[in-house]
Amino acid sequence: xxxxxxxxxxxxxxxxxxxxxxxxxxxxxxxxxxxxxxxxxxxxxxxxxxxxxxxxxxxxxxxxxxxxxxxxxxxxxxxxxxxxxxxxxxxxxxxxxxxxxxxxxxxxxxxxxxxxxxxxxxxxxxxxxxxxxxxxxxxxxxxxxxxxxxxxxxxxxxxxxxxxxxxxxxxxxxxxxxxxxxxxxxxxxxxxxxxxxxxxxxxxxxxxxxxxxxxxxxxxxxxxxxxxxxxxxxxxxxxxxxxxxxxxxxxxxxxxxxxxxxxxxxxxxxxxxxxxxxxxxxxxxxxxxxxxxxxxxxxxxxxxxxxxxxxxxxxxxxxxxxxxxxxxxxxxxxxxxxxxxxxxxxxxxxxxxxxxxxxxxxxxxxxxxxxxxxxxxxxxxxxxxxxxxxxxxxxxxxxxxxx
Amino acid sequence: xxxxxxxxxxxxxxxxxxxxxxxxxxxxxxxxxxxxxxxxxxxxxxxxxxxxxxxxxxxxxxxxxxxxxxxxxxxxxxxxxxxxxxxxxxxxxxxxxxxxxxxxxxxxxxxxxxxxxxxxxxxxxxxxxxxxxxxxxxxxxxxxxxxxxxxxxxxxxxxxxxxxxxxxxxxxxxxxxxxxxxxxxxxxxxxxxxxxxxxxxxxxxxxxxxxxxxxxxxxxxxxxxxxxxxxxxxxxxxxxxxxxxxxxxxxxxxxxxxxxxxxxxxxxxxxxxxxxxxxxxxxxxxxxxxxxxxxxxxxxxxxxxxxxxxxxxxxxxxxxxxxxxxxxxxxxxxxxxxxxxxxxxxxxxxxxxxxxxxxxxxxxxxxxxxxxxxxxxxxxxxxxxxxxxxxxxxxxxxxxxxx
Ligand SMILES: NC(=O)NCCC(=O)O
Ligand SMILES: NC(=O)NCCC(=O)O
Numbered sequence: 001x002x003x004x005x006x007x008x009x010x011x012x013x014x015x016x017x018x019x020x021x022x023x024x025x026x027x028x029x030x031x032x033x034x035x036x037x038x039x040x041x042x043x044x045x046x047x048x049x050x051x052x053x054x055x056x057x058x059x060x061x062x063x064x065x066x067x068x069x070x071x072x073x074x075x076x077x078x079x080x081x082x083x084x085x086x087x088x089x090x091x092x093x094x095x096x097x098x099x100x101x102x103x104x105x106x107x108x109x110x111x112x113x114x115x116x117x118x119x120x121x122x123x124x125x126x127x128x129x130x131x132x133x134x135x136x137x138x139x140x141x142x143x144x145x146x147x148x149x150x151x152x153x154x155x156x157x158x159x160x161x162x163x164x165x166x167x168x169x170x171x172x173x174x175x176x177x178x179x180x181x182x183x184x185x186x187x188x189x190x191x192x193x194x195x196x197x198x199x200x201x202x203x204x205x206x207x208x209x210x211x212x213x214x215x216x217x218x219x220x221x222x223x224x225x226x227x228x229x230x231x232x233x234x235x236x237x238x239x240x241x242x243x244x245x246x247x248x249x250x251x252x253x254x255x256x257x258x259x260x261x262x263x264x265x266x267x268x269x270x271x272x273x274x275x276x277x278x279x280x281x282x283x284x285x286x287x288x289x290x291x292x293x294x295x296x297x298x299x300x301x302x303x304x305x306x307x308x309x310x311x312x313x314x315x316x317x318x319x320x321x322x323x324x325x326x327x328x329x330x331x332x333x334x335x336x337x338x339x340x341x342x343x344x345x346x347x348x349x350x351x352x353x354x355x356x357x358x359x360x361x362x363x364x365x366x367x368x369x370x371x372x373x374x375x376x377x378x379x380x381x382x383x384x385x386x387x388x389x390x391x392x393x394x395x396x397x398x399x400x401x402x403x
Numbered sequence: 404x405x406x407x408x409x410x411x412x413x414x415x416x417x418x419x420x421x422x423x424x425x426x427x428x429x430x431x432x433x434x435x436x437x438x439x440x441x442x443x444x445x446x447x448x449x450x451x452x453x454x455x456x457x458x459x460x461x462x463x464x465x466x467x468x469x470x471x472x473x474x475x476x477x478x479x480x481x482x483x484x485x486x487x488x489x490x491x492x493x494x495x496x497x498x499x500x501x502x503x504x505x506x507x508x509x510x511x512x513x514x515x516x517x518x519x520x521x522x523x524x525x526x527x528x529x530x531x532x533x534x535x536x537x538x539x540x541x542x543x544x545x546x547x548x549x550x551x552x553x554x555x556x557x558x559x560x561x562x563x564x565x566x567x568x569x570x571x572x573x574x575x576x577x578x579x580x581x582x583x584x585x586x587x588x589x590x591x592x593x594x595x596x597x598x599x600x601x602x603x604x605x606x607x608x609x610x611x612x613x614x615x616x617x618x619x620x621x622x623x624x625x626x627x628x629x630x631x632x633x634x635x636x637x638x639x640x641x642x643x644x645x646x647x648x649x650x651x652x653x654x655x656x657x658x659x660x661x662x663x664x665x666x667x668x669x670x671x672x673x674x675x676x677x678x679x680x681x682x683x684x685x686x687x688x689x690x691x692x693x694x695x696x697x698x699x700x701x702x703x704x705x706x707x708x709x710x711x712x713x714x715x716x717x718x719x720x721x722x723x724x725x726x727x728x729x730x731x732x733x734x735x736x737x738x739x740x741x742x743x744x745x746x747x748x749x750x751x752x753x754x755x756x757x758x759x760x761x762x763x764x765x766x767x768x769x770x771x772x773x774x775x776x777x778x779x780x781x782x783x784x785x786x787x788x789x790x791x792x793x794x795x796x797x798x799x800x801x802x803x804x805x806x
Binding site for chain 2: 243
């Protein structure tokens with residue numbers, strides 16, 4: 001069994017890096033705070049005798065040798081970056097459950113059959129740079145390395161430059177780790193486990209995600225002198241699309257639709273906006289429904305462009321197809337062995353494990369979080385809830401290493 | 404008659420300060436560019452023998468003495484600040500028509516009965532600092548000096564600090580000029596004069612304006628894990644209010660409604676916005692209708708707060724009541740004397756003359772602008788159109804000085 005208090009203490013220590021007044025965390029990818037959190041992870045792994053390497057997109061891998069080091073290792077990991085209004089658990093819990101597994105093995109001098117790998121993935125959140133799961137997606141070959149390193153934040157700063165600046169632009173080849181299975185522990189981020197009073201969620205599926213950049217190009221003009229019928233109001237057209245995103249979601253079972261990001265130009269209160277750029281995020285566990293939602297959004301944007309006599313450009317730059325986790329039964333076996341209550345569940349958020357499933361048998365372990373709230377400073381998971389997840393991770397990894 | 408070419412050349416020279424690629428101008432109040440344009444105005448006035456003074460809110464007054472200097476002067480003026488996507492004419496045309504009047508009097512050695520005053524008002528645009536017509540409104544006593552100097556831009560920079568930095572925080576008392584009448588030339592900024600093929604608009608009224616800061620306070624949470632019915636989506640509620648602003652405008656004769664400014668927090672594409680701040684601008688020439696529009700907006704915000712189970716705070720921080728110009732007949736007389744085609748018109752935008760009307764008999768002279776477009780880099784008025792306006796200004800001021 002892992003050490004509940006130690007796990008909790010590492011969560012709190014890590015949470016102080018970028019910690020907010022309201023008890024949350026603001027630690028965007030590629031920032032100085034990201035560097036601090038990575039440094040802390042590396043120091044903890046090195047203290048347990050791990051070899052640490054960094055790949056070309058900044059993912060960190062710490063390896064604890066086993067008995068048969070030519071055999072593929074069993075891996076775990078998640079991310080340390082957070083949302084601007086993030087909590088102390090999203091991603092971090094997965095990374096530190098790994099560290100806790102590592103410490104448990106180390107302190108008990110356990111020699112595992114295979115090596116064990118503990119990883120931190122770059123920019124999982126997709127908040128500062130897009131898309132989400134950028135480090136894992138690039139590692140598995142879904143994204144082109146150069147393209148991703150050249151991605152910029154809203155201020156035009158390149159991811160590659162930030163990784164270099166904080167000392168985490170490595171030279172290890174992508175996809176080159178000798179890994180045979182991957183397991184990720186994560187808070188659920190939704191209300192299901194709490195509602196159903198289950199300690200562990202056996203994640204069967206990661207739902208589909210479609211991300212868009214939408215740009216409405218109208219015509220800036222005076223708010224006091226431009227008659228309503230002569231306007232090309234980019235804000236008004238954008239508002240119609242925001243409203244439709246909600247309607248699309250409500251029309252489809254399990255549909256979600258969100259506009260989280262918006263930039264208005266020239267953003268002057270007596271100038272009718274000439275240009276509004278915003279994001280759109282559509283999700284559904286079923287790819288066919290998600291495709292229908294996608295088509296509805298595209299058609300609506302065309303309709304709005306005509307009705308408002310302006311241009312609407314929509315760039316569907318990221319499609320993440322639903323993924324099934326084929327090592328879920330390993331997670332279930334460990335959960336049952338440990339006697340925790342559990343249920344099957346699907347992941348609403350994307351996770352690094354979703355991309356790792358491209359390469360190796362993969363499973364995810366969910367734990368409850370208070371009121372199902374995440375991407376919010378109030379995000380919370382109790383010490384016991386965290387400990388349960390870390391214990392399941394430990395035993396899932398041990399089992400996989402035995403085989 | 405004024406010198407058409409010289410007027411045009413000054414417009415082009417001034418337009419180069421903050422000139423944009425598309426032929427417009429971006430010269431926000433209190434910036435270095437604002438300083439440069441003010442310095443140029445001052446140098447032109449001093450070259451014609453004017454005394455220049457600056458008041459406590461940064462308004463500039465250049466005085467050309469007359470025969471009877473104890474008599475109240477005849478004043479003119481407008482503003483040199485522009486929108487971020489401004490043109491070369493809005494405001495600037497009024498200031499430089501004044502300079503052209505000054506040069507015409509100076510070159511012809513004309514001694515007017517009263518002194519003549521040429522002014523530049525601080526932050527008329529209301530883009531960087533709010534409200535609009537801040538310099539003239541403070542000069543006439545509508546706004547409190549300290550409050551206005553403490554107003555901040557989106558980056559938290561104080562107007563008072565910016566005026567000091569650029570050398571235009573003067574010590575002249577507000578409202579202390581000995582002025583007996585005020586006339587402002589301005590491009591119409593709307594399509595009426597062009598549509599009606601008239602050279603001059605005799606401005607009878609400035610329409611009413613109501614400005615609001617609206618803040619929707621929802622709850623940030625995860626776009627992929629928060630079910631639609633559990634959301635408090637500040638963006639969705641804001642979009643409903645943007646849509647209603649348009650509907651309110653369309654429901655009322657001559658109604659206008661605009662949301663030009665919006666800031667989203669945390670502005671991350673997979674976090675449901677927790678907070679959206681935006682502006683609202685409602686206008687109508689009739690105060691009773693504008694009041695109805697105001698009440699509709701307030702009621703709608705309350706309704707949306709309930710429906711979306713979140714908070715909507717609305718701050719109606721500026722009400723500008725419609726103003727009648729009581730020296731319009733002087734403008735009309737001069738226009739007819741010069742033989743220009745003309746029509747009565749009302750101002751859709753606010754102008755410094757609207758506040759000067761509190762203190763002295765005031766009139767405004769409108770000239771056509773291309774396609775009625777303003778607050779846009781494509782704003783344009785031809786040399787002849789500008790010259791007509793400046794000639795009317797010259798003769799209106801001369802007549803007023805004679806009386
Ligand atoms: N775990 C998590 O919040 N990932 C962010 C990616 C997304 O689902 O939007
Ligand atoms: N003239 C002008 O554009 N003034 C700006 C103030 C306003 O009407 O919004």
